[in-house]
Amino acid sequence: MTSLDYDRHCAEIADQLGQLRVTLAGADLSATVPTCPEWSLGYLARHVGGAVRWAEQLVATRATDDIPEEKVPGIRGPEGDDPAALDAWLAETAELALKTLPAVSADTPVWTWAEPRNAGFWARRMTHEVAIHRADAAIAAGVPYEVAADVAADAIDEWLEIVQYVQRSQPGDSAAELRGAGRSIHLHATDAPAGLNAEWVIEFGEDGFSWRRGHEKATVALRGPLTEVLLAFYRRRSLDGGAVEVLGERELLEFWLERASFG
Template structure:
């Protein structure tokens, strides 16, 4: 499913507000277990840079790649004060959402993927923020939930982006062997199921309930986090049925980077 552009814009701000809540009073020098090269502060800087980068791309109607280092303010505040960092993060999300709202969904702008419209960026920034909020929540021990429509759309987007990258990727490990398949089944959201089939030249996916080489069952937000490698596959809330090695291969190699 794909949400409305205006919904993404609102959700981008809401996810940022929840991220800020996880960070309130936290030790910003703490290492993020799911991004071990980052501290919480670096996580905030990454998310905030992305917001300001996209704000710049959309607001200037960029038709080519813009290096984030050339975007004013994208590098973060000079102050180490947590309150200053929090205000910078909040402002960047509002700027990004405002630029996207003003642009509308169909404005043509540069993107690194096949969809060169503002709606690509409203969707991408929503899920970028939501997934990194999972990083922050895991670091500070906070519960993590997502609206079902947002979580389902995040999985749709992830599979779409991996499909795009696989189409143009010339090297790297395969996602699996032809004939293997994966089934994702959310136990708390109606019709939230995905069937992924690996073929000779990449993979295809669809919303379906079908027997697969390996299945992942559990609450939708947890299935999403497993598939984004924000939870281990053996987390108690999730059940893996079938050939776990197929899931491991997918999780090790699937990327849009």
Template sequence: MPGRQTPTVALRVRSATRQSLRALINGADLDAKVPTCPEWTLRDLAVHVGGAHRWVDEIVRTQATEAVPDERVPQFTPDGDDPAVLDAWLADGAAKTVAALREAGAGQPVWAWAWDRSTGFWARRMAHETVVHRADAAVTVNADYEVAPELAADTIDEWLEIVSFAQSEGDREAVELRGAGRSLHLHATDTPGAEWLIEFGDDRFTWRRAHEKATVAVRGPLTDLMLVFNRRQGVDSGRVEVLGERELLDFWLERATFA
């Protein structure tokens, strides 16, 4: 099972998931509340994703060396509430972002908020941004949802990297993810090699791909593991099985954030 995707693969997948997100939104009630992001409507969700893509396009295209304010991003929001305008805006923003990333290549230095300040980081980040928010759209319109195994696995890998980075930056909740002698195991039942062991230490947590006994284990199809781990599906949904100390899993899910 591959771990981190190359930016080229991430770009192809991002383009495909982008089209699927548009398909979920087209014809839906854009004023419907998003259960997994209750402060948003479906329109808010679409504008968030589209704005994020245009923001990254501006960062990559201008080879920005510092954060880009929203007001500097061309057409950061769609012009009006017409669903057809929204769809065209989403499609155009996605195309611009893909084109900018492809032209720049994977190793171009640019500003990023994280550990990897390069275009490769943004290609990967936007792929997973779309994957997770497509899940939000799917649950809102009651549609089926599944992710290609390579992408679902890398979404888990990247989220672990983000939470680890948040912990190193002193994020208030992430720093609590410690306490030696405890561990969390994720085990995809439908994808060979898709397993993760998260171990808590005195000062921080570490993680690796491994099949080992743990304080608590979560088993289920890879897409469902990814959704639970990203708090897009409830632990009690019946889609995954929890073995061991459920309290540790809840402890992780409550604190694995990055504001």
């Protein structure tokens, strides 16, 4: 399920990369990224650009299996630490994505590591890959971060779907512990524009968890502006930073945040 269509995801990849370039302009690329402490800003930029180039190659070749990194042209970016060269590489990456992804349909069969097995998966995944790492870059650079409300809501949907997929397909992952009937989490955006349902209910069951959009009383609620709810739910902002409010059994929300995994 996604609230954004394929064309929008394709356009967002390029737009998010453009905004990332603005965030990086003039920043110290050797600075540590607090939310990814093993990374520098320069490494983050290469990681993001490389991920988009990998996805672009999967779609361009209609891959039926994973493509090793060493077979993806330009995946590592330019040699050296020249900010202008890195910026140009990111711009070229956006152009590649805009050329390749809109040239196929969302349901074009392509290898993926999760469901659905099509180009639509990669358009959506790369939209949020760039959007969330752009937040990491903004935090490291000390600049404001904004994301469109419908993109933020779709990112929360996708994250829930990924964690649910990991729980179902990888029983050894910490996501498998997200179960136990009678407990629930409510995410509540306080500034959603008219017409956008930006509330979620996550219910724990004996066999895992389920979720849906909606407003219901829960064991614990995470409440605040949509962007801040997104960042807290992605573990990019502290629950104690003042931007969000936790109502109810905080321990359950922390239990989720510690175990919700990318696999």
